[in-house]
Amino acid sequence: MKPRLNTLVPAAAFALAFSGVAQAQMIAPTPYLSFADSPFASDPTTVLETFEDGALNVPGVTASASWFASSPSPFSDSVDGDDGAVDGVTTSGYAFYSASSQSSVTFTFDAQVLGALPTKAGLVWTDVGNVTSGSAGFGEVTFTARDSNGNIIGTTGPTSVGDGTANGSAAEDRFFGVIHAGGISSITMTASNSTDWEVDHLQYAAPVPEPESIALFAIGGLLLAARVARRDRRHG
Numbered sequence: 001m002k003p004r005l006n007t008l009v010p011a012a013a014f015a016l017a018f019s020g021v022a023q024a025q026m027i028a029p030t031p032y033l034s035f036a037d038s039p040f041a042s043d044p045t046t047v048l049e050t051f052e053d054g055a056l057n058v059p060g061v062t063a064s065a066s067w068f069a070s071s072p073s074p075f076s077d078s079v080d081g082d083d084g085a086v087d088g089v090t091t092s093g094y095a096f097y098s099a100s101s102q103s104s105v106t107f108t109f110d111a112q113v114l115g116a117l118p119t120k121a122g123l124v125w126t127d128v129g130n131v132t133s134g135s136a137g138f139g140e141v142t143f144t145a146r147d148s149n150g151n152i153i154g155t156t157g158p159t160s161v162g163d164g165t166a167n168g169s170a171a172e173d174r175f176f177g178v179i180h181a182g183g184i185s186s187i188t189m190t191a192s193n194s195t196d197w198e199v200d201h202l203q204y205a206a207p208v209p210e211p212e213s214i215a216l217f218a219i220g221g222l223l224l225a226a227r228v229a230r231r232d233r234r235h236g
Contacts, residue, residue, distance in 0.1 A: 024145060024153035027177035029161065032124050033170055034081025038203060039177060040120050045206035050082055051094040060113035061202070063096070064105045070097035070198065077127035079200045080170040088170050095126055095198040104190035107202055111183070117148055120205035121184045122177030128197040129166030138162035139191045143176035148183045158192060166196075175201075 027039055040046040049058040051069040056062075070076050071094065078093025080086050098105065111117045128139035142157035156176055163172040178184060184204070191197045 024178055024180040026154040026156045029159050029174040029176055032173045032175040033086045040203055040205050043205045047204055049202040051096050052082055060110040062108050066099045066102050067096055067105050069094045077198050090170050095200045097198050098195055100196050103195050106186050106188040108186040117183030117185055118204035119181055120179050121187050122175055122203050123189055123199050124173055124175050124201040125161055126173045126198045126200050128162050128194045130196040131193045133193045137164035140193045142190045144188045145178040145184055146186045148185050153180055154178055
């Protein structure tokens, strides 16, 4: 068995060395009224957390301390479609709230629970109330993604978002996202001028082998087979 293992390692290493070379693709903030507006909506592996059961409980994800799912209220700003209709009403659903104490939120993905780090991830900014600078109801938002080693692979912003009011509304909602074949360990959204704001529709997609990776593994397998065949002929 030892010679077989020795021939396998170079082929596997060859494939793995090229499996994560793709650069991160940062998705510019886009209007968002329901999951249908997500760039990941057509991916059947996408996992969506709407917080509509009052908690963050999708598998393999943890969030920054103090954040919680806020109950429906005149100041709640859920994604429009979470109440069953895209009708401009956002106060009858749940959103994830900063507890009037946090200027950033990080969602961390657990590769052991998920089987692998997601290759797509995103989050919807829905509202801001009180601010420490600028005009009330307008936030300065930055979105950052990190790779499996905790290194920053991309940043979007700061982007000015908002409509000037803390009451629930839909037209201001914006999706921020990232795609990275090498895996995403966490995403962070920061509102540099507020600790009174909300997000919603955390979403992430399971990794799908890239065509290049599949080809490389296939090549590695062929090289391995050829090497084993030559060895067997020598010792036959």
